[in-house]
Amino acid sequence: MLGYIIRRLLIMVLMILLVSTMIFLLFRTMPGDPTASMVDPSIPREARQALLERYGLHESLWTQYAIFMKDLVRLDFGTSYFYNRPVLRVIQDRLPATLILMFTAMLFAYIIGIFGGAWMAWKRGTKLESLGITFSLIFRSAPTFWVGLLVIMFFAVRLGWFPAQGMRSTGYVGNTFREIFLTTDFLRHLVLPAFTAGLYFLATPTLIMRNSMLEVLSEDYIEMAHAKGLRERRVLYRHAARNALLPVVTAGALFIGAAIGGQVLIEVVYSWPGLGREIVQAVTRSDYPLAQGCFIILSTLVMVMNLIADVLYAFLDPRITY
Amino acid sequence: MSFLDVTDLDITYTVGAGSLKAVDGVSFSLRKGESMGIVGESGCGKTTIAKGLMQLLPKNGAITRGSITLNGRELVGLSKEAVRRLRLKEIAMISQSAMNALNPVYTIGDQLVEGIMAHTSFGNRGAYKRAVEVFEMVGLEEKRMRSFPHQMSGGMKQRAVIAMALSLNPSLIIADEPTTALDVVVQDRILHRIIKIQKEINSSMIFITHDISVVSEICETIVVMYGGKVMEMSPTDTFFRRPFHPYSLGLKNAFPLITEITDELISIPGTPPNLLLELKGCRFNERCPFAQQKCAVELPLFYEPEPGHKVACHFPERVEEFRERSSHRDTWEVVRERLIREYMEKGAVEYA
Ligand SMILES: Nc1ncnc2c1ncn2[C@@H]1O[C@H](COP(=O)(O)OP(=O)(O)OP(=O)(O)O)[C@@H](O)[C@H]1O
Ligand code: SF4
Ligand SMILES: [Mg+2]
Numbered sequence: 316m317l318g319y320i321i322r323r324l325l326i327m328v329l330m331i332l333l334v335s336t337m338i339f340l341l342f343r344t345m346p347g348d349p350t351a352s353m354v355d356p357s358i359p360r361e362a363r364q365a366l367l368e369r370y371g372l373h374e375s376l377w378t379q380y381a382i383f384m385k386d387l388v389r390l391d392f393g394t395s396y397f398y399n400r401p402v403l404r405v406i407q408d409r410l411p412a413t414l415i416l417m418f419t420a421m422l423f424a425y426i427i428g429i430f431g432g433a434w435m436a437w438k439r440g441t442k443l444e445s446l447g448i449t450f451s452l453i454f455r456s457a458p459t460f461w462v463g464l465l466v467i468m469f470f471a472v473r474l475g476w477f478p479a480q481g482m483r484s485t486g487y488v489g490n491t492f493r494e495i496f497l498t499t500d501f502l503r504h505l506v507l508p509a510f511t512a513g514l515y516f517l518a519t520p521t522l523i524m525r526n527s528m529l530e531v532l533s534e535d536y537i538e539m540a541h542a543k544g545l546r547e548r549r550v551l552y553r554h555a556a557r558n559a560l561l562p563v564v565t566a567g568a569l570f571i572g573a574a575i576g577g578q579v580l581i582e583v584v585y586s587w588p589g590l591g592r593e594i595v596q597a598v599t600r601s602d603y604p605l606a607q608g609c610f611i612i613l614s615t616l617v618m619v620m621n622l623i624a625d626v627l628y629a630f631l632d633p634r635i636t637y
Numbered sequence: 638m639s640f641l642d643v644t645d646l647d648i649t650y651t652v653g654a655g656s657l658k659a660v661d662g663v664s665f666s667l668r669k670g671e672s673m674g675i676v677g678e679s680g681c682g683k684t685t686i687a688k689g690l691m692q693l694l695p696k697n698g699a700i701t702r703g704s705i706t707l708n709g710r711e712l713v714g715l716s717k718e719a720v721r722r723l724r725l726k727e728i729a730m731i732s733q734s735a736m737n738a739l740n741p742v743y744t745i746g747d748q749l750v751e752g753i754m755a756h757t758s759f760g761n762r763g764a765y766k767r768a769v770e771v772f773e774m775v776g777l778e779e780k781r782m783r784s785f786p787h788q789m790s791g792g793m794k795q796r797a798v799i800a801m802a803l804s805l806n807p808s809l810i811i812a813d814e815p816t817t818a819l820d821v822v823v824q825d826r827i828l829h830r831i832i833k834i835q836k837e838i839n840s841s842m843i844f845i846t847h848d849i850s851v852v853s854e855i856c857e858t859i860v861v862m863y864g865g866k867v868m869e870m871s872p873t874d875t876f877f878r879r880p881f882h883p884y885s886l887g888l889k890n891a892f893p894l895i896t897e898i899t900d901e902l903i904s905i906p907g908t909p910p911n912l913l914l915e916l917k918g919c920r921f922n923e924r925c926p927f928a929q930q931k932c933a934v935e936l937p938l939f940y941e942p943e944p945g946h947k948v949a950c951h952f953p954e955r956v957e958e959f960r961e962r963s964s965h966r967d968t969w970e971v972v973r974e975r976l977i978r979e980y981m982e983k984g985a986v987e988y989a
Contacts, residue, residue, distance in 0.1 A: 535737040541693055542732065543752035543801065544724035547717070554740055633742060633785045 319637035327618050334614045342603050393604035402608035413589035420512030425520050432524025433556045455518035459577050463511045463584035477506045480586045508585040515577045523566045527559040568624030571617050639666035646703035648689045657912040659685040661865040672842035674852030677862035683845045687813045691730050692720045726756040729807035731815040735798040739786040745797045746782030753804050771800040792823040806838045813845045853877050861885050864910045864920035871946040881948040884921045886963035903966050906973035926968045
């Protein structure tokens with residue numbers, strides 16, 4: 316098992332280098348000159364040249380790439396043009412907000428999805444089941460920003476239960492992780508975006524759980540569990556759901572990539588100061604180093620989640636040994 | 638009143654818009670400690686009876702008529718909770734597919750202990766002790782308690798399932814082809830172990846198989862089913878000496894006892910009737926070499942050649958003749974030719 320994890324980690328490092336190369340090339344071939352957005356076009360040529368040199372943009376592509384990779388290995392993503400701070404610092408500030416929002420939403424979606432999907436399989440063929448399917452599909456198909464706006468309109472504007480924007484009330488300044496994230500003010504701000512993202516995530520675990528549950532329920536060991544005189548709920552959750560969970564875990568890992576896409580929109584709608592929103596801004600500002608850094612961190616995140624899913628799988632299914 | 642009385646039992650499956658009666662007016666009784674074999678071709682309703690008794694029918698199946706009483710208590714229409722309490726403790730099933738009857742993600746021990754705890758006030762420790770006891774009874778080592786199903790051979794899994802079924806000394810064991818998935822040597826050993834334990838704890842047993850020679854070895858009574866109906870029911874020794882029903886005669890040809898093997902094996906031509914169609918008359922009439930006009934329209938009632946022996950055929954007086962003729966291959970060949978001819982004609986009509 317340990318050997319497996321180490322092997323996977325090595326592969327992951329290779330993958331990250333590969334992905335970084337692709338991201339590097341992607342940004343160099345994109346139209347638009349960063350200096351145009353960075354620097355007032357009316358400044359003298361010499362000043363402009365000096366800026367280019369300062370950021371290393373006058374070098375050849377190869378030299379730029381070599382420097383880029385060398386820095387990357389040292390976890391140095393360069394300096395953000397816009398913030399004029401090390402990219403890593405900016406990401407460090409933004410990442411926790413994104414992770415917290417994403418995990419809260421996933422937790423919400425997976426808990427409801429797993430139990431709801433199992434329950435829907437149990438209620439197969441009833442009105443309640445079709446209602447459940449329709450419900451989860453609506454939130455998967457509806458544009459996230461639109462759902463987000465509706466949620467804001469209802470819970471924030473009409474009912475006034477939760478704040479609609481940002482991560483903390485204006486005027487509040489926190490410095491440490493604790494001061495920023497472990498406050499009721501933060502939790503109140505978290506509710507609506509997490510709820511919206513959760514609704515968007517909901518369909519995947521629910522529908523996969525339902526299908527996989529239907530399959531499992533026709534297995535002989537389920538009949539056996541009934542024949543043993545176990546209570547229905549025990550058969551459903553301990554025997555059937557436990558087995559049906561396996562495909563959900565796999566799909567969950569694959570889903571993370573898609574989830575990040577949805578996450579970006581939600582962060583924009585809720586002005587959530589996370590990595591997703593930062594990416595959008597970095598790209599519009601042609602802030603190469605920051606955008607590159609964000610992309611690399613997000614790809615790493617996806618890979619890590621996949622690894623976690625695989626390891627989890629081995630714990631859930633005794634037939635799997637690595 | 639016997640220990641188990643099944644009376645006029647109908648079990649119906651809904652399929653699409655139609656329905657089929659997989660068990661049709663079946664009655665039998667079982668004494669305490671008695672073992673009864675149910676035999677018949679695939680699809681004749683054996684498993685359906687077993688699941689009916691356990692109240693484990695799939696969603697599209699239901700008991701539509703009749704009664705099942707165990708120790709005088711009516712089982713049809715019992716509440717879910719009452720049925721749940723009966724399972725394993727009173728009626729235990731060794732299912733047809735024991736190979737897949739174990740949950741792959743839990744250890745065998747956990748699965749045994751779980752069943753025991755669902756019906757007793759044993760704590761975890763007590764249940765574990767009991768599980769080890771039954772494990773020993775079926776010849777499995779204690780360390781197997783910690784194995785997952787995929788770590789065990791087919792024979793071991795089968796024994797684990799048997800151990801589970803016997804863990805609470807049930808008063809009725811239903812064994813539905815408990816050894817079909819195993820090789821012959823293991824089959825035999827396991828079979829004898831089941832019987833031995835059944836005798837020890839004095840449970841009654843319903844043993845389902847399509848191999849009638851097994852029944853001759855281990856059961857006191859035999860029930861021959863065809864198309865959802867009982868054709869013949871008899872004490873085993875009489876049955877194997879002198880079967881009465883034409884279908885039994887055919888079956889016996891197909892599964893001769895070791896002592897009676899001749900060089901020619903005779904099988905019954907044709908296939909069981911489609912239960913989705915409305916059936917009148919004797920279910921066996923299409924394949925019966927002795928069928929008359931009457932057989933296709935009128936359902937034969939049981940006659941009793943001797944007490945405890947029932948046969949559903951219109952012609953009790955011709956039994957000797959049937960017995961004689963059925964041992965000849967020609968008798969059945971005639972049926973085969975007739976079936977082929979009918980099939981061609983039907984085909985011709987359909988194509989016309
Ligand atoms: N869930 C179901 N839905 C519809 N029809 C069914 C269902 N289960 C069984 N049947 C039908 O009921 C009849 C009896 O099936 P059953 O499984 O009881 O036969 P069996 O005697 O146990 O056969 P085998 O020897 O193959 O196990 C068959 O015609 C079968 O097609
Ligand atoms: S009733 Fe007729 S068809 Fe049925 S077994 Fe007897 S002779 Fe054959
Ligand atoms: Mg069967």
